[in-house]
Amino acid sequence: MDDQIPFDAWGVETTxxxxxxAAAIGxxxxxxxxxxxxxxxxxxxxxxELRSSTVQLQDEVARLRLDSGxxxxxPFAPSEGLVRLS
Amino acid sequence: MSEDDxxxxxxxxxxxxxxxxxxxxxxxxxxxxxTRMAGGDSARGADIAxxxxxxxxxxxxxxxxxxxxxxxxxxxAYRLFVDDMRRTKPSHELIEHDAISDSPHIPVEKSALAxxxxxxxxxxPESHRAVIILSAYEDLTQAEIAKVLDIPPGTVxxxxxxxxxxxxxxxxxxxxx
Numbered sequence: 542m543d544d545q546i547p548f549d550a551w552g553v554e555t556t557x558x559x560x561x562x563a564a565a566i567g568x569x570x571x572x573x574x575x576x577x578x579x580x581x582x583x584x585x586x587x588x589x590e591l592r593s594s595t596v597q598l599q600d601e602v603a604r605l606r607l608d609s610g611x612x613x614x615x616p617f618a619p620s621e622g623l624v625r626l627s
Numbered sequence: 628m629s630e631d632d633x634x635x636x637x638x639x640x641x642x643x644x645x646x647x648x649x650x651x652x653x654x655x656x657x658x659x660x661x662t663r664m665a666g667g668d669s670a671r672g673a674d675i676a677x678x679x680x681x682x683x684x685x686x687x688x689x690x691x692x693x694x695x696x697x698x699x700x701x702x703x704a705y706r707l708f709v710d711d712m713r714r715t716k717p718s719h720e721l722i723e724h725d726a727i728s729d730s731p732h733i734p735v736e737k738s739a740l741a742x743x744x745x746x747x748x749x750x751x752p753e754s755h756r757a758v759i760i761l762s763a764y765e766d767l768t769q770a771e772i773a774k775v776l777d778i779p780p781g782t783v784x785x786x787x788x789x790x791x792x793x794x795x796x797x798x799x800x801x802x803x804x
Contacts, residue, residue: 546794547801548763550741551667551748555658558673562650562680568643579644 631696638687646687650680653697656765657704663760664708666749675711679703701765701775705757712753740801747797755790758783 628636631652637645657679662672682703683690690699748759757776761767769787773780 546763546791546798547740547744548748551663551744551764552741553659553662553667553672554669555655555662556669556673558654558658558677558680559647559650561673561677562654562684563643563647565677565681566643566646566684576644 629694632692632694635687635690635692635696638684639690639692641687646684649683649696653700654680656697657700660701660760660765661704661708663748663764664705664753664756667745671711675704675707678707682707695774698771698774701761702777705776709753743798743801747794750797751790751793755786755793758786759790759794762787 631649634645634649634652638649654676657676658669658672660672661675661679662669665671665675679700683696683700748756751759754776758772761772761775762769767775769780769783772783776783
């Protein structure tokens with residue numbers, strides 16, 4: 542429908558309006574430093590969660606090894622209905 | 628949950644850093660839409676975009692986080708544009724400046740074509756103009772446009788067809804070049 546109309550000819554440039562919006566709502570835009578710090582905090586939280594789940598997984602593997610001779614498990618999935626291989 | 632929705636959940640609690648992220652995510656599209664609606668007036672487009680974000684901030688506590696942040700912003704920008712247009716300028720008023728026509732490196736013919744396309748789109752009634760800008764420039768689907776403009780999808784289709792017919796007539800000279 543639109544292949545005959547040269548819409549591409551009309552380009553529009555935009556500007557960064559974050560400071561204007563921040564001023565309009567009565568705040569100052571967050572600095573790059575504070576944004577990076579927020580991202581760093583988020584990353585640290587994710588790393589801590591990963592460490593915690595790794596420790597849990599290791600504990601679970603150790604418990605299963607002690608519990609029986611040899612068994613295959615699917616990590617992070619329910620064990621109900623799985624066929625015991627040995 | 629989409630990234631927009633996760634941010635809006637934080638914005639609802641007054642998180643200004645999250646709100647700044649929302650602005651960064653949507654400011655280009657909103658400005659492009661508003662600037663084209665305003666016939667290429669980028670200053671007016673930016674004003675409208677700022678106004679839409681301010682409305683979002685003011686509405687944050689009652690905002691329904693349901694994956695429609697962008698549609699809400701575009702709809703608000705459209706309403707702000709229509710309100711502003713009715714208060715101030717006639718809809719067919721054309722702006723004499725834009726990035727393309729100001730550039731000395733762009734051939735005259737291309738610049739004139741840009742002007743012709745801009746004039747043709749800007750001369751459409753604002754309800755048809757919005758449909759064309761959202762579909763041709765912002766790649767929104769018929770259903771998405773219907774949500775933004777708060778009209779039935781069938782109305783979007785009929786406005787689009789009428790607008791294309793008008794544009795074809797007005798740009799026929801360029802097709803023959």
